Amino acid sequence: MGTYLIKRFGAMIPLLFGITLISFIVIHLAPGEPTDLATEFNPKASVQAKQQLRELYGLNKPLHLQYFDWLQRIVKFDFGRSFSPDRRLVIDKINERIWITIGINTISLFIIVLIAIPLGVFSATYQYSLFDKISTVIVFLGFAVPTFWLALLLMILFGVNLGWLPISGLKSIDYDNMTFIGKMLDLGRHIVLPLFVSVFGGFAGLSRYSRSNMLEVIRQDYITTARSKGLEERTVIGKHALRNALLPVITILGFSLPGLIGGSVIFETIFAIPGMGQLFYMAVMSRDYPVIMGELVIGAFLTLVGNLIADISYALADPRIRL
Numbered sequence: 001m002g003t004y005l006i007k008r009f010g011a012m013i014p015l016l017f018g019i020t021l022i023s024f025i026v027i028h029l030a031p032g033e034p035t036d037l038a039t040e041f042n043p044k045a046s047v048q049a050k051q052q053l054r055e056l057y058g059l060n061k062p063l064h065l066q067y068f069d070w071l072q073r074i075v076k077f078d079f080g081r082s083f084s085p086d087r088r089l090v091i092d093k094i095n096e097r098i099w100i101t102i103g104i105n106t107i108s109l110f111i112i113v114l115i116a117i118p119l120g121v122f123s124a125t126y127q128y129s130l131f132d133k134i135s136t137v138i139v140f141l142g143f144a145v146p147t148f149w150l151a152l153l154l155m156i157l158f159g160v161n162l163g164w165l166p167i168s169g170l171k172s173i174d175y176d177n178m179t180f181i182g183k184m185l186d187l188g189r190h191i192v193l194p195l196f197v198s199v200f201g202g203f204a205g206l207s208r209y210s211r212s213n214m215l216e217v218i219r220q221d222y223i224t225t226a227r228s229k230g231l232e233e234r235t236v237i238g239k240h241a242l243r244n245a246l247l248p249v250i251t252i253l254g255f256s257l258p259g260l261i262g263g264s265v266i267f268e269t270i271f272a273i274p275g276m277g278q279l280f281y282m283a284v285m286s287r288d289y290p291v292i293m294g295e296l297v298i299g300a301f302l303t304l305v306g307n308l309i310a311d312i313s314y315a316l317a318d319p320r321i322r323l
Contacts, residue, residue: 008311012304017068019300020293024067027292028184033059033085034287057289079297080290082267082283090294093279098298100170101264101275104191108198109253116203117249124245125237134139135207142204151197151270158193166190168272193269199211209252213245250313 028111035053054060058069066169073080118141123132166172172188178186190233218241226236251293264277272278283291 005308008308012308015304016297016300020071020297023296023300024070024293025063027289028063028066030287032287033071034289035059036287070290074297079294082291083288084291086284088291093291094276094294094298097274097276097279100270100273101277104194104273104275105198105264108195108202111195111199112206113253115199116206117210117246119203120207120212121214121237121242121245123211124214127215139204142200145200147197147201147266148270151193151199152268154193154196155270165192167193168182170273172291173233185245191273193251194271194273197267198264205253206249209249210245213247213249214241217241217245250310253310253313 033054034057035050051060058066061069070080077091079094081087082090082093110117119135123135126132155167158165170187172178172186172190175183175186218237223236223241226240227233264273264275265281266277267273268275268277269281279291280295282288283295
C-alpha cells in the first residue's frame with residue numbers, strides 16, 4: 001500500500017502540471033483582459049495608462065513566459081495577488097471562503113448519500129412497485145429541473161411570499177447580538193434553501209447508479225443460490241448484494257470531491273453566499289487570472305485526490321482487489 005501511494009502521488013505531479021498548463025492557455029485565449037474594465041470603459045484612460053497596467057500585471061510578456069513565472073510562484077505555494085482593486089493575496093481570499101464551501105457541500109454530500117443509496121436500493125429491490133415508480137418520477141425531476149430555476153422558485157415562495165426563510169447571505173444583520181444557539185439557528189435558516197437546491201440536483205444521479213448496480217447484482221447466480229438456501233431476503237440483500245452493488249457508487253463518491261468547489265458556483269452566486277463558487281464567478285467576470293488559476297489548481301488537486309480515495313476505498317470494500 002505504501003509503495004502504491006508513493007507511485008500515485010508521484011504520478012499526480014505531471015498530471016497537475018498538464019491540467020494547469022491547459023487551464024492557463026484556455027483562460028488567456030479567452031477574449032478580454034483584466035485591464036479592459038479599467039481602461040476600455042474609461043474615456044480618460046490613455047493608451048499609455050493601459051500599457052502601464054499591462055506591464056504591472058505582466059500581461060505584456062509572451063504567454064509561455066507568463067506561465068513560467070506563475071509556475072515558479074506556485075511551486076513555492078505563492079498564488080500571487082488578485083488583479084482586483086484590493087490587490088489582496090489570492091491565498092487569503094481563498095482561505096476565508098473555502099471553509100464555507102466545504103462546510104455546506106460536506107453537509108450536502110452527507111444528505112445526498114443518506115437519501116440516494118437507500119432510495120436506489122429499495123427501488124431495485126421492489127422494481128416496478130408504486131414506490132419505484134414514484135421515486136423514478138422524483139429522480140427524473142431532479143435531473144430535469146435547472147438548478148437556477150429551482151433556486152429562484154424557492155426564493156420567491158419561501159423568501160418573498162411566505163417570508164419563512166432568508167434568501168441571501170449567511171447571517172442576519174443582528175447576528176453579532178445573538179446568543180450561541182441563536183447564531184446557529186440563524187445560520188441554519190440561511191443555508192436551508194441552498195442545501196435543498198444542492199441536494200435535489202445531486203441525489204438523482206447517485207440514486208440511479210445505486211438502483212442500476214443493485215438490479216445487476218440481485219440477478220447474479222450467487223444471489224439466486226443464497227435465496228435457494230432459504231436465507232431471509234433481508235440477509236440476501238443486506239449482506240450479499242448491497243456490498244457488491246456499492247462498489248461503483250464508491251467510485252462515484254470519490255469523483256464527487258472536486259464538486260465541493262465546482263458545483264457551488266450556481267447556488268452560491270444566486271444566494272449570495274460568500275464561498276469559493278461566488279469568488280470564482282466574480283473572478284471569471286473580471287478576468288482576475290491569479291484567483292481563477294488558484295481555484296483551478298485546488299480543484300485539480302481535489303480531483304486527483306478524489307481518484308486516489310476512490311481507488312483505495314474500492315480496494316477496502318472488496319478484498320479481491322489489490323492495489
